[in-house]
Amino acid sequence: MTASTILARPWRMLLAVAAALMLLASPALAMRVSPMVVEMESRGSGAVARIEVQNINPGKLAFQTRVFRMELGKDGEIIETPADDQFLIFPPQGALPAGGRQVIRLQWVGEAEPATSQAFYVSVEQLPVAFEPGSNEAVGAQVQVLYNMRALVVVAPPGAKPDVKAASVRQLDYQPPAPPGATELPPMQDGVEVTLRNDGRRHAMMSNFSWQLEGTDREGKWLRVDVSAEELNRAVGTGYVPAQGERSFKLPVPGFGPGPIKLTFKQ
Template sequence: MTKMLALKRQWRAMLAILAAIFVFVPAALAMRVTPMVLEIDSRGTSTAARIEVQNLNKGNMPYQVRILHLEFGKDGSITETPADDKFLVFPPQGALPPGGRQVIRLQWVGDAEIAASEAYYVSVEQLPVTLEPGSKEGLDAQVQVLYNMRALLVVAPPGAKPDVSALPARQLNYQPPALPGATDQPPMQDGVEVTLTNAGRRHAMMSNFGWRLEGKDREGKYLRVDVSSDELIQAIGTGYVPALGERSFRLPIPGFGPDPIKMTFIQ
């Protein structure tokens, strides 16, 4: 029991580091976009969504909205392709004063009879503005930092449902993401790789559930780690699993040995 508690503390410490990675960036941004996850239907009365953009700059902020279609690889990689023709966006661009807000409407105009859920990024991109001349006889260098925030928008066939199951998880040493601004890569992490398959025609957000991992440690003793929904959101975000697809997630949970690890969902 003492060892399990120590491993749980280590896991939470790693989550704190991951949370710092994801919280640090939005805190420094010059805009806010809400909500960050949207779900609509491909036909019927729920084919539109709204997001709000707020300017956190001290000056005016011109922006534009672009739509990108997402394809998820089994390893978690994402391929993006332009998909502005699948939505009507109003307004598609604009300019906000300091503290200003704008509600943007997104209307699906793609195929009403899609076979399965499709995922998109709504990309809100800050545009450059004309800078005032430098003060020291024009010798000052002026740099603009332009920000880009993305919301996940998923379009699903009405009535479709997910059907998610977990393959046996495994211990894995992997490279965690680097902290913002870091020049060196962090050390390899002792963790667990979980692979989820979705046989349903609707996507699934699997961080809505708790996960239970059961297996053996390196000494062959029973080891169980329960991961709450809040902890999963810090580690993997929404836990999006595509319809009729498969996706793997890596969690910084140390201590498991080489034997297969059983993964179950808990409420």
Template sequence: MSSTGRLSRGVITVVNDSEVPLPVEIVIKRANLDPRGVPHLSNAGDEFLVMPPQALIPPGATQNFRLQWLGEPLLEKSESFFFYVNQIPIKLSGSRHDVQLVFSVGVMVNVAPPRGQPALNVVGNSIVTDKGGRHYPAITVENPTNVHALFPQSVVQVSSGSWSETISSGELAQFIGIGLVQPGHRRRFVLPVPLPPGATSVQCRLQFDPRR
């Protein structure tokens, strides 16, 4: 999303594929990711209008939750949020054997400022070893801009000695997922290509294109 214009609005669609009515509510949390991508959450303010904030979705039906950014239109830098679709517990029959499971599904929403372009720079290369003893390259990237960047919008070339491998944007998206790098942050990603035996060092080059 964007803090201004038509992209300041969005939609989250929830489908009830169960055989009973589904009561849900939207809960919003502000997100700050560490270098491993682990989100640290805090309470959001009144940055969004969500309509409806709650809904009872009939069996087999679809509910659209409409989002409208109400925060600062001239953001200095991108902000990230998780929109949690939480199932609302219902009153059970009172039997001692009743068990109720409820779900919570998170949707990440990034709001970009009206001006700025994302970029990624390589600031570190390393080698990691999995439990099976296989070696994989790891790349650390930094976003020096005011706009959030998505690492899978990149093509990465990995080399070690005479060996090299190119990892496409699609492969990164499939293996890593969204790969969010927030403004001014660094992220470390393990790349989905095993290194040849005996590799002791690795170099990674990055071609980042946010239009991918």
């Protein structure tokens, strides 16, 4: 049995536990937005896309849309600026009955030839709805919980391509974030920190690939770990790396020593 096979089991167990914790802690949402990731181009037929909003609440759902330009720092910190003027959105707001659906049309009206990909959040924000007289809600405290769901929308220049390389890969003990609803932080995690550099004009979604990590363990023995695209999605989401930018990811892959680690992407 290879080191790759041995480590595959705890890696999958860690991801499964994390996913289960997130599912158990997630509140029942009043709406569903799909898809959550949209890739567009700045001109041609690719400059138009669609997002569907579904009301999964037993009552009426009113919503509005807003757009924010999103810029990512190296460690994933997000800087947002309003950008409603970059898209035509129809309808910009609406009201859905229980179980109702609405398709929202997005049309890019920004630069036809941007220098690089640009990332945005299309925010679908639930609006307060007046309670009907005589309903159980109207008789009670009249407290409404309003939800805000966001779709990542990335607009790329036609023909642009990503050019992603590993800038650094190293073993790292790090503090994982607490699962939703937890009151204490989880224990420190033995893992790997990967910094990716994209020199291309187009963004990259790196969890579309599987990753292969090769190096040595703490005793100097050869070690390889294969991480599937599905596992990456659970650990780092889309693995979005901005055009001509860097992004760092922390992966719960234990066992590597302080020596160099080689990273290979596989389709």
